[in-house]
Amino acid sequence: MYQHEPLFLTPEFKDRLWGGTKLRDVFGYTIPTETTGECWGISAHQNGASEVRNGPLAGRKLNEVWESHRELFGDEDGEHFPLLVKILDADQDLSVQVHPDDSYAREVEGEAYGKTECWYIIDCDPGSELIFGHHAQSKESFKELITAGDWDNLLRRIPIEPGEFYFVPSGTIHAIGAGTMILETQQSSDTTYRVYDYDRTDANGNTRELHIERSIDVASIPHEDPPFSPLVAEEDGLKQVQLVSSEYFTVYKWELDGTYSLPEEHPYLLVSVLSGEGVILSGDSSQAVQQGDHLIIPATMKYCQLEGDLEMIVSKSNKA
Numbered sequence: 001m002y003q004h005e006p007l008f009l010t011p012e013f014k015d016r017l018w019g020g021t022k023l024r025d026v027f028g029y030t031i032p033t034e035t036t037g038e039c040w041g042i043s044a045h046q047n048g049a050s051e052v053r054n055g056p057l058a059g060r061k062l063n064e065v066w067e068s069h070r071e072l073f074g075d076e077d078g079e080h081f082p083l084l085v086k087i088l089d090a091d092q093d094l095s096v097q098v099h100p101d102d103s104y105a106r107e108v109e110g111e112a113y114g115k116t117e118c119w120y121i122i123d124c125d126p127g128s129e130l131i132f133g134h135h136a137q138s139k140e141s142f143k144e145l146i147t148a149g150d151w152d153n154l155l156r157r158i159p160i161e162p163g164e165f166y167f168v169p170s171g172t173i174h175a176i177g178a179g180t181m182i183l184e185t186q187q188s189s190d191t192t193y194r195v196y197d198y199d200r201t202d203a204n205g206n207t208r209e210l211h212i213e214r215s216i217d218v219a220s221i222p223h224e225d226p227p228f229s230p231l232v233a234e235e236d237g238l239k240q241v242q243l244v245s246s247e248y249f250t251v252y253k254w255e256l257d258g259t260y261s262l263p264e265e266h267p268y269l270l271v272s273v274l275s276g277e278g279v280i281l282s283g284d285s286s287q288a289v290q291q292g293d294h295l296i297i298p299a300t301m302k303y304c305q306l307e308g309d310l311e312m313i314v315s316k317s318n319k320a
């Protein structure tokens with residue numbers, strides 16, 4: 001199939017204990033509840049697949065498109081679409097958690113992928129923090145501090161600012177703090193091991209399940225910060241900052257002011273618009289793009305010109 005247009009996707013929303021209303025207040029989405037925590041913008045995961053909203057594939061779920069039109073994705077291998085892009089509104093603290101790598105996810109959970117993720121901080125309240133890593137130097141002391149509930153000595157808190165970026169490989173102990181909006185690019189996985197949930201209860205007085213044993217199995221000990229070395233490139237109206245290039249994905253921030261044409265040969269790209277407006281021209285058609293849009297530029301789209309004033313997070317799979 002010759003797909004010469006971007007695939008615009010309709011997101012799925014998730015109610016969360018820790019969610020709020022910023023996905024509506026900031027991004028203008030219609031959210032299902034006043035505690036909506038997650039917008040799954042680009043997803044082919046069974047727990048919330050996005051639907052194509054334009055062109056000949058309108059109404060199809062992204063997982064179906066992946067199965068039946070692999071040419072759009074540069075004929076990449078793999079039974080499952082590799083990535084998942086979300087916007088999170090953390091009105092309250094998220095649980096302290098850790099995710100497995102591919103082999104553990106496959107063997108123990110029967111999930112296709114583990115979860116390496118990364119975060120672009122869209123906005124946060126003054127004084128906001130993340131939990132990123134821990135202070136234990138050995139598995140024994142990691143276990144002891146968990147058993148003792150000595151969270152202050154175990155968990156490493158770091159202050160954050162809007163516009164920062166964090167790469168979170170599988171095995172990293174982490175938690176997003178209250179008052180933070182992030183765009184998350186991750187492997188397409190929904191496996192989370194909760195280490196600590198601040199002893200919170202839901203409306204019915206129930207605590208959420210913890211997964212201490214599995215967390216200890218998969219946690220990286222001691223914690224090491226991954227290197228961060230952004231690469232900046234400017235071409236025509238585009239400033240591109242490569243935020244990370246990992247085994248699974250490369251993530252960029254694109255700031256467009258004017259026009260930019262993609263080279264004819266390019267991989268399929270996942271695009272989420274953080275702010276601004278513009279158009280995407282594709283030879284014989286043009287489509288408006290604005291804040292909150294999530295789209296895929298297929299590898300088959302040979303002519304693709306972006307025009308406008310747009311701030312975007314763009315990613316590509318590194319599996320091809």
Ligand code: ZN
Binds near residue numbers: 097099117174
């Ligand atoms: Zn996570």
